[in-house]
Amino acid sequence: MNMVQQPPSANIRQPAGIAPRPPAMHRRFMRAPLYAAIDLGTHNCRLLIARAGEHGLRVIDSFSRAVRLGEGLHHSGQLADAAMERTLTALQACVARMGLYDLHGHRAIATEACRRAANGMEFIGRVLHETGLDISVISAREEAELALAACTSLLQGGRAGTSRGLLFDIGGGSTEIAWARIDREAGRHDLSGYVSLPVGIMTLAERHGADIFTDQGYHGVVSEISDVLRGFDDVHCIAREIARQNVMLLGTSGTVTTLASLALGQDRYDRASIDGSALSVPRALSMIDTLRAGGLEGLVRNPIIGAERARYILPGCAIFEAIVTTWPMPEVTVADRGLRDGLLLRMIGDRRRQAAPATAPPSFSLYNRLEHQVSP
Structure with missing residues (x-):
């Protein structure tokens, strides 16, 4: 019988109560x-x-x-x-x-x-x-840069053949839209343009109050935001790149992660299954219709939303709907990460x-420093 010779360390048992030492790589990160x-x-x-x-x-x-x-x-x-x-x-x-x-x-x-x-x-x-x-x-620009930096691994790991990334971050007081060029061979991405909309979940909730729960009020907000987004599209020709199937859409905010959690049927939010997941846009829009039909009381009773966030979820949904109808794509990559x-x-x-030594090339393994020069 052929027996594999084990290294001496393989036969050494750890004393009781002492945990085995982690591998060298893990010790380095620790x-x-x-x-x-x-x-x-x-x-x-x-x-x-x-x-x-x-x-x-x-x-x-x-x-x-x-x-x-x-x-x-x-x-x-x-x-x-x-x-x-x-x-x-x-x-x-x-x-x-x-x-x-x-x-x-x-x-x-x-x-x-x-x-x-x-x-x-x-x-x-x-x-x-x-x-x-x-x-x-x-500044709003640095917000866009930091949101992109947080999503580096998602941008680099996106569908092959896409060289553009469109990221949106729905905040409390503003919404950041970042348009990026992805270079997977170089392991980097560059900010091509951005826009900061002076609307977020709190500003819309205060501006529109109970009207956001009516059909007229909700669709009015969607239309208002869509008009601004079309102006950004005119400058950067995003719709043209989408038609070429050259764009990856990413969303990072509580609104997007909540819609993803609801789409998965979670009773309790689970970040591990949300971050990096693909949310079907038709499914998300259907979920929004269901949330709107339930009114404020239904949102309060929803275990994923609850009383504290019930006033703010529909304003976020209106921003989301404006984005995905202005730039129609089948899915959005969900990022539970942020600034x-x-x-x-x-x-x-x-x-x-x-x-690093002065002669060493820059490493992009964890973070790609964004170019501060906006390219066309």
Whole structure:
């Protein structure tokens, strides 16, 4: 009988109570530095703590709270006192959680609510004074870049033959649309153009109120947004590329992930089965019709939506419907990732470039740094 000779280590048993050492590659990633990213949006405050993993980010901890920072902003032009207090409490929780880890670096950003509010920068100063957290108010362009960066692996892993990516991010106060050129051979993508629509789930909910639950009100919003999108299409000829089957459509937001979860019949949201999944557009539109027919009470009773989000799901659906009817495609790739992921990948990528020898070519294994030159 031929017997395979085992290496000496194969016959060594671990003492009781001591776990076996992980493989060398896993140990390397376990030792990788930790980073934290905070995304302060118009509706949510989110924290993500992660390190570089074998196939992207290895998430260590996360936090998310609906703070509704932009509540009342549409009518007053100011951040409301109650909204700022809720947000400060959430940010203090983020800082406390970050303090539990030995972080190599962190970055915190704020988006549309702080960009638009007359007292937005005053609030940012108050956050620094009370929490020590230095928050950068980023531009709409950087929002689009970070959303694209977060979806790098999805863009690179898309259907062969597509060289264009159309990404949309439905936020609380604005919606970002990014038009990208994909170069899979080089392992990169470039931002060709973007548009930031001053409408999100909170702004539409406040502007239209109960009207969004009527046929006339809902379709009026869809039509209004579609008009703006057609102007963007005229500049970039997106519909022409779609006709050539040359475009990958990606959606990242709570609206899109919720529709994907409902389409899968989930009783409880499961990120692992949502991120990177393909959502049939006809199926999604049918789901929207069902949600609209159930009214506000039906949305409150839905376990995936619930009372806290019931007012905001139809405004998000109206934005989604405007996008997928302006640019009709059979499916949208769903991304349960966002600006935090993009920030973390950017920090990891910056560290790798700083550590690499000057003569070494740039690595695009985790993060593709976007070109800041907008190409035609």
